[in-house]
Amino acid sequence: DQQVKQNSPSLSVQEGRISILNCDYTNSMFDYFLWYKKYPAEGPTFLISISSIKDKNEDGRFTVFLNKSAKHLSLHIVPSQPGDSAVYFCAASVGFGNEKLTFGTGTRLTIIP
Amino acid sequence: SAVISQKPSRDICQRGTSLTIQCQVDSQVTMMFWYRQQPGQSLTLIATANQGSEATYESGFVIDKFPISRPNLTFSTLTVSNMSPEDSSIYLCSVTSADTYEQYFGPGTRLTVT
Numbered sequence: 001d002q003q004v005k006q007n008s009p010s011l012s013v014q015e016g017r018i019s020i021l022n023c024d025y026t027n028s029m030f031d032y033f034l035w036y037k038k039y040p041a042e043g044p045t046f047l048i049s050i051s052s053i054k055d056k057n058e059d060g061r062f063t064v065f066l067n068k069s070a071k072h073l074s075l076h077i078v079p080s081q082p083g084d085s086a087v088y089f090c091a092a093s094v095g096f097g098n099e100k101l102t103f104g105t106g107t108r109l110t111i112i113p
Numbered sequence: 114s115a116v117i118s119q120k121p122s123r124d125i126c127q128r129g130t131s132l133t134i135q136c137q138v139d140s141q142v143t144m145m146f147w148y149r150q151q152p153g154q155s156l157t158l159i160a161t162a163n164q165g166s167e168a169t170y171e172s173g174f175v176i177d178k179f180p181i182s183r184p185n186l187t188f189s190t191l192t193v194s195n196m197s198p199e200d201s202s203i204y205l206c207s208v209t210s211a212d213t214y215e216q217y218f219g220p221g222t223r224l225t226v227t
Contacts, residue, residue, distance in 0.1 A: 034215070043117070043218030043220045044156070044218045046217060089155065091156075101216060103156040105154070106155060
């Protein structure tokens, strides 16, 4: 039972344009969501998070949007840069902080120069 | 954020043997976790490593197969026992930051079982 889904296994975006990565979840108990970026041969790197009490969180070029009624979140990267090419995982937890994370299957983002 | 190191970074092991993976953090942390990422799959939580008590395992993972130690607040080990080719994965430890409560991951251990 895949509780967190990323339906696009890959995405290609032109440098300078907006990258939009999507994530859906089924467990209505999830109330904290995170995005991680992963380069080959490295561990995932935390990018940005959002609590269910918000519908938007922004950090520099990265913005996460949460639509609780649709059980959907998205990560926007503007403008996209070649260094953004990586696999992006969304993750969710019940509770904030010391709780286990349930990960999606990942989306491989390729930025085309 | 915490700096996390893992040893070994990769290994090739024979079926039926065991491998112990070490995770070292540069600061004291409350929570440490062990994850597995099988080829082409997502990250799956194996267990929460508790300091001073037994690890808490997720459904589908058992202590006999994946014994975990956590002797102090900066160090943990995961052993993959009696390995089979299906255990070929990347094994990652993670910790929760005491400041931000975000989870940070080590670089991973790439295990291949032949």
